[in-house]
Amino acid sequence: MPSGEIPPIVIQRLPLYLRALSGLESEGEITSQELGRRVGISSAQIRKDLSYFGGFGKQGAGYEVGRLREKLRQILKVDREWEVVVVGVGALGHAIARYAGFNNRGFRVVAAFDKDPRVIGERVGEVVVQDVAHMVNVIKRLKAKVAIVAVPTSQAQEVADALVRAGVRAILNYAPTNLNVPDGVRVRHIDPVAGLQSMTYYLDSE
Amino acid sequence: MPSGEIPPIVIQRLPLYLRALSGLESEGEITSQELGRRVGISSAQIRKDLSYFGGFGKQGAGYEVGRLREKLRQILKVDREWEVVVVGVGALGHAIARYAGFNNRGFRVVAAFDKDPRVIGERVGEVVVQDVAHMVNVIKRLKAKVAIVAVPTSQAQEVADALVRAGVRAILNYAPTNLNVPDGVRVRHIDPVAGLQSMTYYLDSE
Numbered sequence: 287m288p289s290g291e292i293p294p295i296v297i298q299r300l301p302l303y304l305r306a307l308s309g310l311e312s313e314g315e316i317t318s319q320e321l322g323r324r325v326g327i328s329s330a331q332i333r334k335d336l337s338y339f340g341g342f343g344k345q346g347a348g349y350e351v352g353r354l355r356e357k358l359r360q361i362l363k364v365d366r367e368w369e370v371v372v373v374g375v376g377a378l379g380h381a382i383a384r385y386a387g388f389n390n391r392g393f394r395v396v397a398a399f400d401k402d403p404r405v406i407g408e409r410v411g412e413v414v415v416q417d418v419a420h421m422v423n424v425i426k427r428l429k430a431k432v433a434i435v436a437v438p439t440s441q442a443q444e445v446a447d448a449l450v451r452a453g454v455r456a457i458l459n460y461a462p463t464n465l466n467v468p469d470g471v472r473v474r475h476i477d478p479v480a481g482l483q484s485m486t487y488y489l490d491s492e
Numbered sequence: 493m494p495s496g497e498i499p500p501i502v503i504q505r506l507p508l509y510l511r512a513l514s515g516l517e518s519e520g521e522i523t524s525q526e527l528g529r530r531v532g533i534s535s536a537q538i539r540k541d542l543s544y545f546g547g548f549g550k551q552g553a554g555y556e557v558g559r560l561r562e563k564l565r566q567i568l569k570v571d572r573e574w575e576v577v578v579v580g581v582g583a584l585g586h587a588i589a590r591y592a593g594f595n596n597r598g599f600r601v602v603a604a605f606d607k608d609p610r611v612i613g614e615r616v617g618e619v620v621v622q623d624v625a626h627m628v629n630v631i632k633r634l635k636a637k638v639a640i641v642a643v644p645t646s647q648a649q650e651v652a653d654a655l656v657r658a659g660v661r662a663i664l665n666y667a668p669t670n671l672n673v674p675d676g677v678r679v680r681h682i683d684p685v686a687g688l689q690s691m692t693y694y695l696d697s698e
Contacts, residue, residue: 297693301686306670324670326679363692370688377587382684384583387668391685392692431695432688456691458684462593464512464530472694473532474687478588478664479597480507481680482576482638485662486569486598487503488678489637 296335297362299327303335304358312352321349364392369430371454373445374437375400375408375415378460382434384411393432397424418445425452436460446473502541503568505533509541510564518558527555570598575636577660579651580643581606581614581621584666588640590617599638603630624651631658642666652679 306324310316318329325332336342339361342349359365370393372383383398398410399418408415416424425433433454437445442461449457450471457473459465462480465473512530516522524535531538542548545567548555565571576599578589589604604616605624614621622630631639639660643651648667655663656677663679665671668686671679 298690300693301683301689302681304689305668305683305686309669361693362689363695364689368688368692368695377590381583381587385684387685391668391689393685393688432692434684455695456688458687458691462511462597463515472691474691475508476682476684476687477507477511478591478640478682479593479599480511481664481682482574482599482662483507483510483568483570483597484504485664485678485680486574486638487506487567489569489574489661 292338296338299325299331299335300358300362302327303332304355304362304364307351307355307358310351312355314351315348316351316354317348359392362392366392368393368432369396369428370394370432370434371396371421371425371428371430372398372413372434372436373400373418373421373449374435374441374460375402375405375410376436379436380410382436382460383413396428396430399424422448422452425449425454430454432456432458434458434460435465439463498544502544505531505537505541506564506568508533509538510561510568510570513557513561513564516557518561520557521554522557522560523554565598568598572598574599574638575602575634576600576638576640577602577627577631577634577636578604578619578640578642579606579624579627579655580641580647580666581608581611581616582642585642586616588642588666589619602634602636605630628654628658631655631660636660638662638664640664640666641671645669 302325306321318332322329322332342354372379372395375398383395395413398413398415399421400415401418405415406417431454433449435442435445435457439461442463443465446465450467455471459473460476462477467473508531512527524538528535528538548560578585578601581604589601601619604619604621605627606621607624611621612623637660639655641648641651641663645667648669649671652671656673661677665679666682668683673679
């Protein structure tokens with residue numbers, strides 16, 4: 287089935303299923319009910335989502351954990367390692383560039399950029415921070431397609447424009463602002479405040 | 493309309509609409525098409541989502557930016573300021589505790605906890621890091637309902653259990669693992685890898 291036919295919301299749930307399978311024994315089975323409990327999504331929705339990708343499990347039986355994990359990794363194309371560049375190495379960018387959670391989940395930080403001379407040249411995690419002035423050329427040379435933006439809101443669009451010029455096709459944006467990008471480039475937001483706001487709706491004020 | 497009747501996915505989209513309105517002139521209007529373009533959601537979906545909350549706009553006309561923003565802030569209960577505690581003050585927790593983006597969006601970090609003696613006592617942003625051994629008592633005294641978890645995966649469940657005991661009802665979890673919490677407690681995940689994985693699906697490998 288061509289990618290275009292699968293609803294984007296389905297694709298966005300697949301990483302949650304994959305995450306929920308981590309830490310489980312590869313040899314075991316998991317029912318859609320148990321998987322649903324772990325991710326907070328109904329078992330019917332999970333079965334429907336997975337049905338887009340063909341035969342995962344036997345009717346009425348659970349999913350084989352190891353097989354489902356491998357299939358999800360293949361579908362999401364994280365059965366390989368994507369090179370990621372980080373732009374903006376303030377407090378947040380430091381934490382991102384050093385984040386151990388990328389390992390084994392499909393990503394590796396291969397470059398980091400900032401415009402602050404106090405940060406340029408610093409070793410952060412596996413990389414040395416480079417001058418953002420060289421960013422487009424470096425990314426073109428690396429052929430990196432994935433970037434993480436952790437600059438202040440006021441600079442986020444300008445950075446995104448440069449990343450697109452450099453050939454980046456997937457941007458994870460930590461700045462709490464929407465980015466305009468051309469067709470064929472995808473943006474996801476990491477916005478803790480949006481996450482918090484979607485919970486306070488349910489809280490009683492005291 | 494009681495909260496229970498509105499689909500959770502609708503509530504999760506409201507913060508995105510609110511974010512998209514930031515930076516726009518309060519006096520102006522915005523069409524659902526333009527709002528949709530900014531958030532990457534269809535205008536029909538936006539009108540349907542907002543219709544759960546009654547009359548926002550005149551038929552066929554745009555939404556008043558200032559009025560829509562205020563209504564969304566009221567619905568999400570971020571027309572007030574929620575006190576937030578941060579647990580885990582490693583590289584990521586430092587960035588969170590110092591994050592300026594909470595201001596004016598409904599949240600203020602009022603306490604931070606860690607178990608590392610090298611971090612306890614350190615001033616981070618507006619707070620001084622406290623020993624996690626005192627966490628439950630401090631949170632009870634503060635009556636804080638909102639927490640951010642930035643501890644390693646192996647400690648996340650234990651911390652969540654303690655937060656629930658302390659009366660926390662909303663947990664933003666940065667550890668890439670699912671948390672078991674009782675009914676009435678909500679969890680949202682901040683998982684950059686899940687965000688990246690939902691984009692690599694669309695990328696061609698080269």
